[in-house]
Structures are given as structure tokens and as C-alpha cells.
Amino acid sequence: MIEFKNVDVVFGKQPERALPLMDQQESRQTIQDQTGLVMGVRDASLKVGKGExxxxxxxxxxxxxxxxxxxxxxxPVTRGSILIETEEGVQDFHALSEDDRRNVRMNTITMVFQKFALMPWLTVAENVGFGLEQKGLDKKTVREKAMHQLELVGLAEWADKRPDELSGGMQQRVGLARAFAMETDIILMDEPFSALDPLIRTQLQDELLHLQETLNKTVVFVSHDLDEALKLGNHIAIMKDGEIVQHDTPENIVLNPATDYVRDFVAHTNPVDVVNAQALMRPLDRFAEEDGRRRISKRDDCWLKLGGHISDTRLQYGDSTPLAVTQWTEGATLESLPKQPVVVNPQTKMQEVMALRYQTGHGVLVAENSAIVGYIGDRDIYHAMLGKLIGDD
Known part of the structure; x- marks a missing residue:
């Protein structure tokens, strides 16, 4: 866990001189004109949980x-706290001694930079293992850990090459491997892919998500690219003039922008690439219950009867024969689906939900932990495509 709590950052001599003006909500330019100081961040608060x-x-x-x-x-932090969960408990990083800060940097936080920051005189494996050497690990252990990380990023065969023998994308993968090799819980990434070609950038984004599934790190990732943010982030914090104007899920950023600035930011975003089933669905408690069934569509007179297991769940239209449901497996062939209702997990993307709705002819059920938790009908999809809140069916 890492938490930024009411953080102010001011650059220049005697930065505290800017604080009264910041509290009065004066603009950056006014603060600079009156003090000669530059306001970097104003009253920023957000918390990033483990694995996010x-x-x-x-x-x-x-x-x-x-x-x-x-x-x-x-x-430096001019005012506020950076709270970090360490082996010693939750600590305020900027309240620690320099020795304790160094210990946190060595054992809790690592960073991936935009410009790779590889040492040209070291081999790829030596670059990956450099931080481990600083920890005092023996050479054999360092080599083993470095090779393990290089295997994860697909560069094991390049272990004994020099960085200048690798492409830009490969060098950035070495940077990722070096960060993960430190086995810290928190990784900071400062626009790590922005200098790369679009194709390589997409591949590295996919690689990061794949590694995250295995390693479950807490990642704070800086980007100026909305598509990248929507693809990678469990949460997104949009900043303007040093302030966080919205901290939310990707789905809410797109469907429920908090300000005109955010609305302009996401104006050209296609929701089908971002919104997932959890954001689309209406929870079961939104539907009226009668005789042990829930009426999920008045227009179609459609009823849901839950069983003890998903396989016992039935969907019924009026007095017609109840239909069994089937669990959708991502990656399966749509054409092979029978014409019966399907159940998806909450992270299934809207694009896939729409395809399932079209292929089966039925609304889509959402399940979590082996229990049906929601339903997605046509109006839910239409509302999302229009960038609006879910309405009543």
C-alpha cells in the first residue's frame, strides 16, 4: 500500500512561502509572480492498494x-505525507531518517524510468542484477534471480549482451526485469513506454499486465496517454495544474467524468474498449422479486430463477420453457455457443458482452465467486454507448 496524503510540492528556495497562497486557491502563475516559486502539486491525496x-x-x-x-x-514534499506499508508497518517516508529512507528504497520501492537508465558497461544480466548486488546478495543468487526475471520478459538469451546490442523495446524490458528482480512490493513507473514505437509500446503494456497477474505488485504509473491509462489502470488519477481532478475507475472516468476538463479528455474514447461487465450490469437487488424469481426485463417479461449453483440458474420468458445458462470462457469461439443465456465474469469487456448478446439473442448474466450478481440488457449497453448512467429497464 502507498498513500499520498494532502501532498504539496513547491520548487524553489523557502518553498513554504507559497503555502498561504496555495491555501487561498491562487493560480500557479499568481504564486510564481508573487514568490518566484513554482507550484508542482497542490493538496494531492490518493491511496493505491496492494496489487493495484x-x-x-x-x-x-x-x-x-x-x-x-x-x-x-x-x-521533496513541502507539506503532507507519503505513507508506505513496509516490514516495520505503515511509515511516513519523508519523516524517516536518511538511512531508513535508503532501506525503503532498497527493499520496498523500485522505479522504472522513461530513458531505461541502463549502464552500458554492464551486460544485460548484470544490469538486472545490479540492485541485488547492492543488497549484498552473493553472485550466484544474483545471477539466478536476474536470469529468472529475464526469462519472464523473454530476454534470457540476451543475458550476456550489452545494452547497445538491444532495441529500444528490449532495453525497456531489461528495465522492467531490473525493477521486478528487486522483489519490492511497490514499483514506480515514470512514462516508461512513451519513447517507444506504438507497436512496441502495446506489446510492453501487454507484458506488464501479464507480469502483474503473476507478481501482484503495487504500481504507480505515470502516463500522458489516455488509451494507455485506460488499458493499464485499476484506477486513474487525472491531474490538471498540479491538482487531482478525478481519481476513479477507468469505467467511471469514461462514463461519469467529474469535470468539464475530464469530459473533454475522454470525449473521443470508445466505451466498448474500456467499460467492463461490472460497470455495465445492474445488481440483482435492483430487480423486483416475486415467488423466488427476479423480473429482469418488464418489456420482455423475462424472469431469473437462481439455483444453488450457476448451472441450476434458469431464465424464463413469460410462460415459456425455462432456459439453462452456460458459463462463457474467454477465448472460446462465439459461433460454437448455443442459443441460450451466458454468464460472464465482471471483468469481461463491453465489446465481448455485445458480441455475446448478439450471438445468443439473450441478455448477459454476470457472476462473481460462483454466484450471479447482475444482469446486462440492451438498455444497459445503449446507455454506456451514449456515455450515460445505467437506466431502469
Whole structure:
């Protein structure tokens, strides 16, 4: 866990001189004109839980990198706290001694930079193992751990090459391997893919998500690319002029923008690529219950009868024969589906939900932990496509 709590960052001599003006909500330009100081971040608060990827995003100068770099001391905190869960419990990083900060950097937080930051005189494996050597691990252990991480990113055969023998995308994968090799719980990533070609960038995004499934790290990721943020983030914090204007799930960022600035940011985003079944569905308690059944569509006179197991669940239209449901497996062939209702997991993307609705001719059920938790009908899909809240059927 890492939490940014009411963080202010001001650059320049005697930065506390800017605080009264910041409290009065004066603009960046006014603060600079009156004090000669530069406000980087104002009153930023957000919490990133274990195993989550939180993306800080915004235009250039929005304060996203300034905030990220407070987490490991690369930027000073003028006011506020950075709370980090360590082996010693939750600690305020900037209240620690320099020795304790160094210990946190070595054992709890690592960072991946935009420019790779590989040492050209070391081999790929030596670059990956450099931090482990600083921890005092023996050479054999360092080599084993480095090779394990290189295998994860598909670069084991390049272990004894120099960085200049690798492409830019491969060098960034070495940077990822180096960060993961430190086995820290928190990883900070400052626009790590922005200097890469679009195809390589997409591949590395996929690779990060794949690694995250296995390693379950807490990641704070800086990006100026909305598509990247929507793809990677469990949560997104959009920043403007040093302030967080919305911290939310990707689905809510797209469907429920908090300000006109965010609304403009997501105006050209296609919801089918972002919204998942959990955001689309209406929970079962939204539907009236009669005789042990729930009426999920008045228009179609459609009823849901739950069983002790998903396989016992039935969907019925009026007085017709109840229909059994089938569990959808991602990656299966749509054409092989029978014309019966399907059950998906909450993370299934809207695009797939729409395809299932079309292929089966029925609304889609959502299940979590082997229990039906919601239903997606046509109007739920239409509302999402229009960027609106879910309405009543």
C-alpha cells in the first residue's frame, strides 16, 4: 500500500512561502509572480492498494511526475505525507531518517524510468542484477534471480549482451526485469513506454499486465496517454495544474467524468474498449422479486430463477420453457455457443458482452465467486454507448 496524503510540492528556495497562497486557491502563475516559486502539486491525496495499478495522467506540466517522485524522495514534499506499508508497518517516508529512507528504497520501492537508465558497461544480466548486488546478495543468487526475471520478459538469451546490442523495446524490458528482480512490493513507473514505437509500446503494456497477474505488485504509473491509462489502470488519477481532478475507475472516468476538463479528455474514447461487465450490469437487488424469481426485463417479461449453483440458474420468458445458462470462457469461439443465456465474469469487456448478446439473442448474466450478481440488457449497453448512467429497464 502507498498513500499520498494532502501532498504539496513547491520548487524553489523557502518553498513554504507559497503555502498561504496555495491555501487561498491562487493560480500557479499568481504564486510564481508573487514568490518566484513554482507550484508542482497542490493538496494531492490518493491511496493505491496492494496489487493495484494506479495511473497518474494529465497533460505536460500537470504535476503527475512531480507527485510520483515524492514517493521515493526524488522530489521533496513541502507539506503532507507519503505513507508506505513496509516490514516495520505503515511509515511516513519523508519523516524517516536518511538511512531508513535508503532501506525503503532498497527493499520496498523500485522505479522504472522513461530513458531505461541502463549502464552500458554492464551486460544485460548484470544490469538486472545490479540492485541485488547492492543488497549484498552473493553472485550466484544474483545471477539466478536476474536470469529468472529475464526469462519472464523473454530476454534470457540476451543475458550476456550489452545494452547497445538491444532495441529500444528490449532495453525497456531489461528495465522492467531490473525493477521486478528487486522483489519490492511497490514499483514506480515514470512514462516508461512513451519513447517507444506504438507497436512496441502495446506489446510492453501487454507484458506488464501479464507480469502483474503473476507478481501482484503495487504500481504507480505515470502516463500522458489516455488509451494507455485506460488499458493499464485499476484506477486513474487525472491531474490538471498540479491538482487531482478525478481519481476513479477507468469505467467511471469514461462514463461519469467529474469535470468539464475530464469530459473533454475522454470525449473521443470508445466505451466498448474500456467499460467492463461490472460497470455495465445492474445488481440483482435492483430487480423486483416475486415467488423466488427476479423480473429482469418488464418489456420482455423475462424472469431469473437462481439455483444453488450457476448451472441450476434458469431464465424464463413469460410462460415459456425455462432456459439453462452456460458459463462463457474467454477465448472460446462465439459461433460454437448455443442459443441460450451466458454468464460472464465482471471483468469481461463491453465489446465481448455485445458480441455475446448478439450471438445468443439473450441478455448477459454476470457472476462473481460462483454466484450471479447482475444482469446486462440492451438498455444497459445503449446507455454506456451514449456515455450515460445505467437506466431502469
Amino acid at each position: 495499478i494506479c495511473v497518474l495522467m494529465g497533460l505536460s506540466g500537470s504535476g503527475k511526475s512531480s507527485l510520483l517522485r515524492t514517493a521515493n524522495g526524488l522530489n
